[in-house]
Amino acid sequence: MTQDRFDPRRASRRSAERQGDAVFPAVPEQNFHVRRITLIALLVAAVVLPCLYVAAMAFNDLRSREADATDMTLRTVRVAEEHALKVFDMNETLDTRIVDLTEGLGDDGIRAREAAIHQKLRTMGGGYPQVAAVSIFGRDGALLVTSRFYPAPPVSIGDRDDFVGLREGRDLEHVSKVMSGHVAGEQVFNTGVERRAPDGTFAGVVSVALRPSYFDAFYRELLGGTDGLPMTMTLVRTDGAVLAHYPRRPGEPNAVAADSPFAEAMKEGRRAGVTRMRSNIDGDNMIVAFRHVGSYPVYVMCGYRASAMWAAWYRHLAVLFLSIFTPSVALWCVIWLSLRRLGAEEEAWERWQAEASMRRSIESAYRQSRKMEALGTLVGSVAHDFNNLLMILSANVQIARRRGANGLDRELSAMERALKSGQSLTRQLLGVARKQPLRNETVALDRWLPASRDLLRASLGAKVSLVMDVGVGIWPMRVDVAELELALINIAVNARDAMPNGGRFTVRATNITFRHEDGFPLTGDFVQVSLEDTGVGMAPEVLARAFEPLFTTKAKGMGTGLGLPQVFAFCERSGGLAAIDSAVGAGTSVRLYLPRATEAPAVDVPVETGTEDGSAPHGLRILLVEDNEEVAAGTEALLQMMGHHVTCVLNADMALRLLDDGHRQHSRTGEPLPFDVVLSDIHMPGSLNGIDLAEAIRAFDATLPVILVTGYAEELDRARQVNVRVLSKPFDIALLESLLQGIQRELAQSGLDPAAHQVQ
Known part of the structure; x- marks a missing residue:
């Protein structure tokens, strides 16, 4: 069965259950709104909770990785500090022994004993891989003796920063910057102590040249010794000069940036700590742990690359996403499909409710028609007798008119008006009794209904707006046009009275098919004409008697109670049915089901009048x-x-x-x-x-x-x-x-x- 979507008001469906003699069982309610809200809440929870969980887990994982990286740098820098401290302590011990070896000797005395001292220096420094050379310099910076060469080459460091600094008593220069050693012939940095003459004056310098590569090799071993390390190690003077660094990269700076957090920490004299900085040496954001090496003007610094930490975090986050959101996406799809299915179910429920309401109203109307047959017979008998009385009165008025009753025109006109009212009332009574003859013809509703707009507007009054919605391809129907027009007027007048403050009256027309297997009392093709108002509606007890002849809720003298009964009788005599749905405050919907015509609508043809011969016909x-x-x-x-x-x-x-x-x-x-x-x-x-x-x-x-x-x-x-x-x-x-x-x-x-x- 096909039908237009009837939605006068849901409340009217409940009222329709009480139409007629029987009370229909209540239709179970379906709270689609609550179900939809529940599904939406589940969908939101299914989206938000995994997102919150992933965000929390990702945040905790990031913090954990940061903590692990910090802890690793702290542990590593502590090991590096201990190593550097041992190296510098050994150098200091070596320097002290050499100072003791040359105590009391001037520059000439050292030169005089160069061979023996060279041998001793070679023995003392040769057993340490970090030591490149051990040298003794005179008061003016000239090389007196070295463990590397004999005899010592003519070399002077008198203008070198570390020599000048030691001569002037600057502690920083006890560890020099990295340089190309004149004696060692390789990249070194020197740890030196000054020599004093017996009178306490500056007598020269004892210097131990250390290889940065030694520290680089140790740091490589400490960090795991593989390429692509996330960590770096740096040995740096307190002025920021880099002494050793691993891993090295081409063109790296030889000093820590002066504006870096680590440089600020050294200026503040902090001996240990952790900071975050952009390393100008490694070219990356780093988590840096640093420690001061004993009393020496040297720091060891261990850095953890933030990029490596973030890369590991992203990989873990991807795994977390896949493990959490893969089932979540499946759950989202299930809930989304449930929402779509709920929408389709709600639409089907609405259609079923409309169909059930229509079926209830049709069945109620069908029972009403059976119940009204006996009353119709009585009304028909009364109308027939009344008709005869009207015929007697009409005939005698015509006789009086033809005989030219002078002075009685006013009285005869009043009688003729009363005759017309009586004839109209008789037609209504006969129509209700199903005994009024119909002059059926085939009507194209899509052409006829718009032509009736003015008539409906006049019946509705100025306060009520008229809306017409005639579907496409409406079937022709076979009806008495005058009776159809009267039915629409009766419904429009009732709608006007139900909307004293104005409202909307809607006329819709659609095709509908009733099948026997669907359990309808009607079968076949029909045109459904729906007339809906937004008025006050009817109470259930009034709705149950709406089609009953002579029943009216209007004031005495204002209504005959034959309007809706005429509508019902007209539809039934036309081979269809009328149904009504209404509820207090929800308006009223009257639906006329009129049978589909098998032939096409007739085309109006001008009637040709016959010619008269001018002679009066003889009586019959x-x-x-x-x-x-x-x-x-x-x-x-x-x-x-x-x-x-x-x-x-x-x-x-x-x-x-x-x-x-x-x-x-x-x-x-x-x-x-x-x-x-x-x-x-x-x-x-x-x-x-x-x-x-x-x-x-x-x-x-x-x-x-x-x-x-x-x-x-x-x-x-x-x-x-x-x-x-x-x-x-x-x-x-x-x-x-x-x-x-x-x-x-x-x-x-x-x-x-x-x-x-x-x-x-």
């Missing part, structure tokens, strides 16, 4: 069959005033005997039949009704015109099958007169002049 011989004597008398008098000759009988049995006698006379003598037309009511006492009479007439004379008068819809189709003319009661006398004139012209054209049968 009419057989009037009417059981109500007063209706018969009034109709007979009017027909006679029109110039016709009327024979009146009270039932179809008597009329059939007259016609049968006339037919036998015609067969025996050739005389014409005594009547030109038969005008008969359908509903009469006796064994035959008007339709039976018409069928009997057709059996022996197919050319005799028959006009049947009825107020019952169920008799209309059968009457038309007999191929007779039909008037709906109460009928306008002018319409009957026009019909009789047409019969007169037909007789004249066929050569059967009514004048030939005139009875003088």
Whole structure:
């Protein structure tokens, strides 16, 4: 089954459960909002919690790596400090022994004993791999003796910074900068002590040249001895001059940057610590641990590359991401799919709710129609009798008009207005009783409905806005256009009264198919016309009686209680059904289900009027069959005033005997039949009704015109099958007169002049 998405209000579904005699079981509620919020909360938690966990773990891992790197540098720099301290202590001891060896000797005395002293220096310094040379310099910086050469070459260091510094008593110069040694012939830095003469004056310098490569080799071994090390080691003077460094790189600076945190720490005299800095030597951000080497003007510095730490952290973070977010992504997908499925389920639930509501309202309306059949019969009987009274009154008013009752125009006009009101009320009663004849025709709703916009606006009033939503490809339907128009007006008037402060009235049209297997009381193709308002709505007890004839909630004299019953009866007589949904404060939705037409809508063709010959037609011989004597008398008098000759009988049995006698006379003598037309009511006492009479007439004379008068819809189709003319009661006398004139012209054209049968 297909349908448009009906959403008048969800509350109306609950109220629809109480329509009709039975109370439907409550539909289980589905709290999709709570479920959606729960899933969204789960999705947020599934995203946020892993992210928080990963962030916490990553933060802790980074801090842990920083702590491990700091701890490693501290441990390593402590080992390097102990090593450097032993080396410098050994050098100091060696220097002291050499000073003792040359005590009391001047420069000349040392030169005099150069061979012996050279041998002793060679023995003393030759056993240490870090020592490149041991030398003794005189008062003016001239080389007196060295462990490296004999005899000593003519070398002077009188202008060298370390010599000058020792002579001037500067402690820093006890350890020189790295230089190319004049004696050692390689890159060295010197540790030296001054020699004193017996009088305490400066007598020269004893210098031990140390190899930086020795320290580089030790640092390589200390750090693991592989390329791509995350750590570096540096031996540096307190003025920032680099004495040894591992690993070395081409073009590296020979001093620590003066503005580095480590340089600041040395200036402050800190003996140990940890700092972070951008190393100008290693070209990287470093975690640097440093320690002062004993009392010497030297620091050892161990650095850990931040890039290596970050690279290891990124690798761990990638593993953490994969291990945490791989299942998390699967969980996100499951929750996302659950949200999509919930959306589809909610949409399906809404469709099911709308369909269930529609089914309940249709079933309730179907039961209502069965319940109203008995009441409809009663209303129909009352309307039929009332119709006869109106016919009597109408006929006598027409008689008075034709006789020219002077001075009674006002009174006759009032009677005619009352007749029209009574006829309208009778039509409504017969419509509710399903006995009002329908003049069905095929209608294209997408063309007809917009043309009715002005009529609906007039019914709704100025405060209510009108919205029309006609779908594409709406099927044609077969209905009585006048009844459809009246149904829309009745619904629009009710909507206007429900929206005293204004609102919106929406008209929608869609195609819908009901299938038997879906359990609907209707089956087949229908056009659904939905008329929705935003008014105050109906209480359940009012909704249950909305289609009940003569039931109204309006003030006395303001409503007849026939509006919605007319809508219901019209839809049912058209082969469809009407349903209503409403709740207090939620508005009302009335849905009309009208059957789809099999043929295309008719195209209006201009009617060509026949030409008149200017001669007045002669009166007809009419057989009037009417059981109500007063209706018969009034109709007979009017027909006679029109110039016709009327024979009146009270039932179809008597009329059939007259016609049968006339037919036998015609067969025996050739005389014409005594009547030109038969005008008969359908509903009469006796064994035959008007339709039976018409069928009997057709059996022996197919050319005799028959006009049947009825107020019952169920008799209309059968009457038309007999191929007779039909008037709906109460009928306008002018319409009957026009019909009789047409019969007169037909007789004249066929050569059967009514004048030939005139009875003088």
